[in-house]
Amino acid sequence: MTKPKKDIKFQHRERRQSRGSMSDSPTEERNGANANGNSKSPTRHANSEKQKGADAAAGWATDDEKVPVKEQSEFEKKRQTFITRAIWTFVMIGIFFGSMFAGHIYMLIIVTAVQIISYKEVIAIANVPSRARSLRFTKTLNWYFLGSTMYFLYGESVIYYFKHIVLVDKVLLPFATHHRFISFMLYVMGFVFFVGSLQKGHYKFQFTQFAWTHMALYLIVVQAHFIMNNIFEGMIWFFLPVSLVITNDIFAYICGITFGRTQLIKISPKKTVEGFVGAWIFTVLFGFGMTNVLMRSKYFICPVNDLGANIFTGLECDPNPVFIPHTYQLPFIPPNWTHLPTTASISPMQFHILVMATFASLIAPFGGFFASGLKRTFNIKDFGDSIPGHGGMTDRMDCQFIMGFFAFMYYQSFIAVYKASPGSVIETAITGLTPEEQVEVVKLLAKHLVNQGQLAPAALEYLGEQFQMLRR
Template sequence: MAKSHRGVKFPHRKGSGTNEGRRSSFSDISEAASEPVSPLKDAKDKLLDPAPAESSEYEKKKQTFITRSIWTFVMIGAFFASMFMGHIYIIAIVTAVQIISFKEVIAIANVPSRARKLRFTKALNWYWLATTMYFLYGESVIYYFKHIVLVDKVLLPFATHHRFISFVLYTIGFVFFVASLQAGQYRFQFTQFAWTHMALYLIVVQAHFIMNNVFEGMIWFFLPVSLVIFNDIFAYLCGITFGRTQLIKLSPKKTVEGFVGAWVLTVVFGVGITNLLMRYKYFICPVNDLGANIFTGLECTPNPVFIPHLYSLPIWFPYFKTVAMAPMQGHILVFATFASLIAPFGGFFASGLKRTFNIKDFGDSIPGHGGITDRMDCQFIMGFFAYMYFHSFIALNKATLGSVIETVITGLTPEEQMELVKGISKHLVNQGVITEGVLDCLNVIVQRR
């Protein structure tokens, strides 16, 4: 009589008592095959001796805590090391976060597409990611480095026609998607199309504004990131200390007391860290040298928002008639409030998304912490807010060297550009910046031309 193998159980299959969809190792399968366990015997062993099960659970939690703690310090150390090494390293980290987060979110939808044997779905996702990043990064480089890009013979065509090139690239992907539609799969494929574009907007586009914050000055990157991190820590501490009332059903452990307590503490933290960062030009100066670091520093004329002003106090302050305060100390109250009351809803949104697909984490990129997206769910909307707020209320509205060069190159004929050069040269001679001999040499060159 042939032996039956129906007694072999695979821990990764549904109904086996472990997380559905998790793959078991070959050692787990071989153990299950070689030592089949009777459910009655297993239950009897647990009733007679529950200590091993409790000890195993304790060891598991202990190991998870140790792993989580180690990787927390690794991430904090890498973050500060990159920030002190220079802006280019932070930009590299933001780029990596964009790509990995997009990969984690798209992976949720790629599983059914493979099951349906749909071709080109994964390739199209990466193509749209590359096209979107080409457009966004090109916009940033052209905006912040016009004085370099527009005077380069090779880069000039790409700079002046950047948006049209980006549109053509996207259109190619759009046409390819329509051509790849298969009968009987239309609804599913259009759902994938919408899912991909949602990921591009919520992750790639918002993370791009975080990168722009780096170009405006390290403080506009560091403050939003640190406010969200410390607000999360304060919410946890306040919640376990005196939390009683549930805040939202999407996150059962969040409490109203922790939410409000974290708001107050985040405001205090924000005021303190801002007072410290404003003292260093490395943090408050826009990027004019991508090779700069914490040791070389940056030089610039500080934005007036960082310069203390005297403010008259109301009449009910008899002992202090005026107070010296930088406007940034008022703006930080808005930043801290948004980080405390609005940014957490990015996390709630991510929680709802994970519940929809019945997953615990978006991935396992960070041991003990889940995926990159799990750690960045609040950072994306916070970075977007910081960019919009800075350009609405803080940025200086004045002409830059890059904008002037762009106007000259795109708005004047070559003859007019030469007249402008001669006019600027004559002005510099009158100001004593250059000698009159330079102007004479320029006139000779122009005449020979």
């Protein structure tokens, strides 16, 4: 039975082959068959040629011109990216300068938004596996720790800079005097909740998430807190560090593509030693010039004493001695060389800006290298797409966090002037004296003001009567 079947198949295949090999077939003559037995309709061939001509005339690539199409598509993609990036660059510049000139409170809002967005982007990298594992409360705990940390840090700043407002308010006083204990208990509650949410089989992963959250809190939230303190100390301590980092980044790119040859660090192959050093020189020069301009405006050099102030209303204060020019004797100038100046009048801030510009050029870029290494670890190009054309907020702020932290520490260590203020005196009286002792302080202070002619004697008598009425 199998043998006839094979013969039938063989005969059928042979019959089909014989039909395809007939050169005098009317069908092939009608279709214009070639010698190899391949047939093609003359009408279709002519139409295809016409279509190719029409495509070429219309600017479309034909089958033989696929490479130019790809190059054109790539060029259009880069062009669109460049346009989007340029537009959003100008948008960010406008928002930044508009907020800075509108008042300190608007800059605080901007920094808070940057802080939250950056934290969200970094946490999102580690949240993807948690969703795959269907672990509950992981994302909730991330945001809870952010909230409790911001409550602690913001509270510290408000109490420190606005003691005269917070400590005299009946509602805010308990929160101010027990702020650190409340913050600690908030953190402990999150810690207990995390331990209670541990699931068997996922311990290692959950503790990794816990460590990742705390790393993000320290590198982003804590450092952003010190940037806010820089705003409170004076707009110059915020604007100068930010502008130094941006200037260094721009000139590192320009110097790198112009004469960069030697690779600087493997984690960022495009960074060169020549660009690194060239950017340092230009950043120092920019720092000297910008400092000279900003020192002339009290809106920039004065600490915040009115959150409603702006560039038009300005601020009033006694300038920090670092902004007052000093006369320095120039070294290595012979006394008999009268045609050369032997002294120079320079404000000490010009020497401090040399240190800050050097840090912005030589140390702050390592914040960007750290971020590059982090992205390579997770095999991602950007931290997110918060800013069209620029990637994530963290991609733009990776160097700013560490620079702002350094600016605060340097200011507190070498520039800040510590003296008693009404807020600090009130804080000491409220937290260190009993109510009876506080009343005595008020009486003595009123008596001193009467002796100095600042108060009328009747005011002292009035205070004495009021205290006696309260005792009754």
